[in-house]
Amino acid sequence: MENISVSIKDLSLRFGRIEVLNSMNLEIKQGEFLVLLGPSGCGKSTLLNCIAGLLDVSDGQIFIEGKNVTWEEPKDRGIGMVFQSYALYPQMSVEKNLSFGLRVAGMKKPEIEERVKRAAEILQIEPLLNRKPVELSGGQRQRVAIGRALVRDVDVFLFDEPLSNLDAKLRSELRVEIKLLHQKLSNTMIYVTHDQIEALTLADRVAVMKGGVIQQLDDPTTIYEKPVNLFVAGFMGSPSMNFLHGEVIEKQGNQSVSFKGIEIPIRSYPSINGIKTGTKVILGARPEYIKIDEKEEGTVGPFEAVVEVYEPMGADSIVWILLGGKEISVRVAAGKRYTPEEKISVYFKIPSVSIFDAATEQRL
Amino acid sequence: MAQRRKKKLGNLQAIIGSIPMISVAVGVYVICIIYSITLSFTSSRLFPKFNFVGLKQYERLWGSPRWQISVENIWLFGFLLIAFTLIVGYLLAVFMDQRIKQEGLFRTIFLYPFAMSLVVTGLVWQWVLDPNLGVQSAMANWGFEWFKFAPLVNPETAIYGVIIAGVWQGTGVTMAILLAGIRGIDEDIWKASKVDGIPAWRTYFSIVLPMMKGAVATAFVLQCVSVVRVYDLIVAITNGGPGIATQMPAVFVIEHISIRQNAGVGMAAATLMLLPIIILLGGRGIIQWRAAKIEKEYEKKMLQASAEVS
Amino acid sequence: MSEEKPESSGNEPRGPKPRKISPARIGVYAFLIISAIFFTLPLWVMLMTSLKTMPEIRMGYLFNWPQEISFDAWVKAWDTACTGRDCNGLKPGFWNSVKITVPSTILSIVIAAINGYALSFWRFKGSNFFFGLLLFGAFVPYQVVIYPLIIAFREIGIFATLPGIIILHSIFGMPILTLLFRNFFGSLPMDLFKAARIDGAGFWQIFFWIMLPMSVPISIVAVILQVTGIWNDFLFGSVFAGRANMPMTVQLNNIVTTTTGIREYNVNMAATILSAAVPLVVYFVSGKWFVRGIAAGAVKG
Numbered sequence A: 001m002e003n004i005s006v007s008i009k010d011l012s013l014r015f016g017r018i019e020v021l022n023s024m025n026l027e028i029k030q031g032e033f034l035v036l037l038g039p040s041g042c043g044k045s046t047l048l049n050c051i052a053g054l055l056d057v058s059d060g061q062i063f064i065e066g067k068n069v070t071w072e073e074p075k076d077r078g079i080g081m082v083f084q085s086y087a088l089y090p091q092m093s094v095e096k097n098l099s100f101g102l103r104v105a106g107m108k109k110p111e112i113e114e115r116v117k118r119a120a121e122i123l124q125i126e127p128l129l130n131r132k133p134v135e136l137s138g139g140q141r142q143r144v145a146i147g148r149a150l151v152r153d154v155d156v157f158l159f160d161e162p163l164s165n166l167d168a169k170l171r172s173e174l175r176v177e178i179k180l181l182h183q184k185l186s187n188t189m190i191y192v193t194h195d196q197i198e199a200l201t202l203a204d205r206v207a208v209m210k211g212g213v214i215q216q217l218d219d220p221t222t223i224y225e226k227p228v229n230l231f232v233a234g235f236m237g238s239p240s241m242n243f244l245h246g247e248v249i250e251k252q253g254n255q256s257v258s259f260k261g262i263e264i265p266i267r268s269y270p271s272i273n274g275i276k277t278g279t280k281v282i283l284g285a286r287p288e289y290i291k292i293d294e295k296e297e298g299t300v301g302p303f304e305a306v307v308e309v310y311e312p313m314g315a316d317s318i319v320w321i322l323l324g325g326k327e328i329s330v331r332v333a334a335g336k337r338y339t340p341e342e343k344i345s346v347y348f349k350i351p352s353v354s355i356f357d358a359a360t361e362q363r364l
Numbered sequence B: 001m002a003q004r005r006k007k008k009l010g011n012l013q014a015i016i017g018s019i020p021m022i023s024v025a026v027g028v029y030v031i032c033i034i035y036s037i038t039l040s041f042t043s044s045r046l047f048p049k050f051n052f053v054g055l056k057q058y059e060r061l062w063g064s065p066r067w068q069i070s071v072e073n074i075w076l077f078g079f080l081l082i083a084f085t086l087i088v089g090y091l092l093a094v095f096m097d098q099r100i101k102q103e104g105l106f107r108t109i110f111l112y113p114f115a116m117s118l119v120v121t122g123l124v125w126q127w128v129l130d131p132n133l134g135v136q137s138a139m140a141n142w143g144f145e146w147f148k149f150a151p152l153v154n155p156e157t158a159i160y161g162v163i164i165a166g167v168w169q170g171t172g173v174t175m176a177i178l179l180a181g182i183r184g185i186d187e188d189i190w191k192a193s194k195v196d197g198i199p200a201w202r203t204y205f206s207i208v209l210p211m212m213k214g215a216v217a218t219a220f221v222l223q224c225v226s227v228v229r230v231y232d233l234i235v236a237i238t239n240g241g242p243g244i245a246t247q248m249p250a251v252f253v254i255e256h257i258s259i260r261q262n263a264g265v266g267m268a269a270a271t272l273m274l275l276p277i278i279i280l281l282g283g284r285g286i287i288q289w290r291a292a293k294i295e296k297e298y299e300k301k302m303l304q305a306s307a308e309v310s
Numbered sequence C: 001m002s003e004e005k006p007e008s009s010g011n012e013p014r015g016p017k018p019r020k021i022s023p024a025r026i027g028v029y030a031f032l033i034i035s036a037i038f039f040t041l042p043l044w045v046m047l048m049t050s051l052k053t054m055p056e057i058r059m060g061y062l063f064n065w066p067q068e069i070s071f072d073a074w075v076k077a078w079d080t081a082c083t084g085r086d087c088n089g090l091k092p093g094f095w096n097s098v099k100i101t102v103p104s105t106i107l108s109i110v111i112a113a114i115n116g117y118a119l120s121f122w123r124f125k126g127s128n129f130f131f132g133l134l135l136f137g138a139f140v141p142y143q144v145v146i147y148p149l150i151i152a153f154r155e156i157g158i159f160a161t162l163p164g165i166i167i168l169h170s171i172f173g174m175p176i177l178t179l180l181f182r183n184f185f186g187s188l189p190m191d192l193f194k195a196a197r198i199d200g201a202g203f204w205q206i207f208f209w210i211m212l213p214m215s216v217p218i219s220i221v222a223v224i225l226q227v228t229g230i231w232n233d234f235l236f237g238s239v240f241a242g243r244a245n246m247p248m249t250v251q252l253n254n255i256v257t258t259t260t261g262i263r264e265y266n267v268n269m270a271a272t273i274l275s276a277a278v279p280l281v282v283y284f285v286s287g288k289w290f291v292r293g294i295a296a297g298a299v300k301g
């Protein structure tokens, strides 16, 4: 228990009849960067607000640094929070924004100055201290908002989509800064987003949520490579994973997935032993695990296909092809060009694909 | 070519459609005002006469105790009414914001007086404050003989009775406007202040109130306009009395152009009534102009900031 | 106040925080309830007084429920109460108010809708200047312009006539209503207008076929604003309507302040309630719309 920072036990939250969170359990280690990821309305903000104490839970307990804080006021929980809309106090200068909470708490002046100075240094907002929020750019405002959490010297930082209001360039800049901040401070951070790039780049672990339930809690690589179910598989990645609906058949002791008359041998799938012949399955292949015209170690094929559309994306390109009448995306190196109607042969990298039970949608 | 002609035609139609607006704007709010101001320099009685007498009517006006009391009254009435409706209105709005039960019922109760005419308001309060059969006698009958409350019959206190009626009529609206302002504040501000550990009352006064300048200004202006216009209430509740204790400029003007048949003095008074409004609008104009300037500076700073970043 | 169920295990906080009835909360309710009493008392007194007989009123129990409920005062207020020599009650005043309010409301809204529409989509040279003047007019005390208007109306021959008072109400309703409609039309997408222009529709066609049907909600707000405002008007009614068209508020004031004979407080209060009835019904029926109307009317400029 020693190095658990935030621990959530059987947490439920209802708004009247609507059950938003249902008996959730979650443990976050000290210094861990946890990202909550999921579609809109899945309860990410709700969970964060429960941890912050901004919502009264319907059932369950919340521990922060070993202390049961279920009934504590937000200010006594040792948390700081950063919001999507920045939520700066508009009529106060940056300096006042940072210090207001401390002054209300009755902290001594020198100590307040010291803390504000330190936070401003860390975030490089010293030149802005006398400005009002309206005189700041979006990125600067969000830095001040982070500073407001920083001066409170808390154990846990909570971020609710802090970068969603920023344009793409600033977003990637601030993303790096938050990562640096985490490395410098090594506080526990819980970060809500629905941007998967943010999730994958920032997180030690990612919790993918849907309908108030954590679907998968793993490190980013595992989430991406080995999604536990069809939802996680489809939610992560862009373009999203290709799903081929088929049935497992067996010929001469070797299992294949039969898809629209095409038989894809899956002998090299890691957990092949658990797959029964005759089950209806969904074979999920990320665009980068389908190859065109190149046989590699562990790939199966060739299968005949036709190029539909070619989309150069800069670093690489996406080729949309028709395989057995289904549209499939394939990622290829930037140099390769394909023309529509071109006939090609494709190979599947079976060790890297995912196979889901069509009925339960769980990974096999 | 045809397109252009059509556009012209459309514009002509628009001007035709706007004739009522143009004629009211110019006819009423320019010509009538100029006419009134002009008459204030003449010795018009019941009908307008254009024999100019300089500032004589203004001298006469300020020499009249009736006008002096009117002016005193309107300042007192205005100050207390606006202060009261804003303060109590804000308190009510804050309390209404506490997730109370029956919010709708409370809102209905606070606001219904505003739906009633000021004549009705005046007559009701005249009756409630009646010295012989009103609240005073009811309390006495219940055994509270010491309770003396009949402000309207005493020249010293009559204006306060009028203020009570005004507060009763106008507080609900202020509350409704300010509550809308409070509800319009970003919810994240509340969350942030809770996380910061700022007590709720402190948030309401140090953070929320400065953020809703628009709602406060709206309520303030609304009350100012109703103060300057106050006429029906006075006529109904005291008819300016006892004596001339509750005279108001608006009543003064109407009396002088009708029963007193002294339009010259009346128009002098009306001209002075226009002054506070012009000051108010001028003040607003300056504030807006300053806001525009700040906006510009902000844009400049933003440009600088983006230059710093890159 | 719902007290949450007590903790079962007791040793650790779990589930929702138990709600205590704090002194602050009691204070909040106390303040609200006391205020609510202050605001309802006059209505209560009005109603009680109107249902009592004069002997009972003279006993001086202002707030008490009547010992014997009597509607005589209501009948008298409506039918036979006297203003000076006329003893027809409030009835003629009520019908006069209807005759004034209905056409004034319609006329002022139609004009304001056209104004707002022209200001939003057909700006011509100077249109904003006139609008600015009109907005300024929203703040001008009526006393400043009332005398010249009396003179002008006399010259035209509509002083103290029904058309005169209707036109007057349309004039003074114009600033706020125009603002209301201008803001509403201004919030509509310009593309809608452009598409109609490309289809060849002109000023009036677009107004009647596209804009008018879309402005039903804002028109409801405007109707609420105007009906209550005009019904409650006293100043214009007393100056411009003339004896024959005296609206209800003026008649009410005359009935109550008539000094001849003994004062019949029950009749006065019944008359007061009758005069307040129409706007009160509008208020209770329209609810949220009413608040919206005020907010819209209050945000001047």
Ligand SMILES: Nc1ncnc2c1ncn2[C@@H]1O[C@H](COP(=O)(O)OP(=O)(O)OP(=O)(O)O)[C@@H](O)[C@H]1O
Pocket (backbone or CB within 6 Å): A015, A018, A020, A038, A039, A040, A041, A042, A043, A044, A045, A046, A047, A194
């Ligand atoms: N105050 C409330 N009353 C009722 N339902 C609510 C309330 N707040 C949130 N909800 C519901 O709870 C669910 C979860 O909301 P939440 O804000 O946690 O979603 P989210 O995952 O943060 O979504 P987003 O990415 O859009 O911010 C939603 O379905 C929402 O409709």
Ligand SMILES: [Mg+2]
Pocket (backbone or CB within 6 Å): A044, A045, A046, A160
């Ligand atoms: Mg959210």
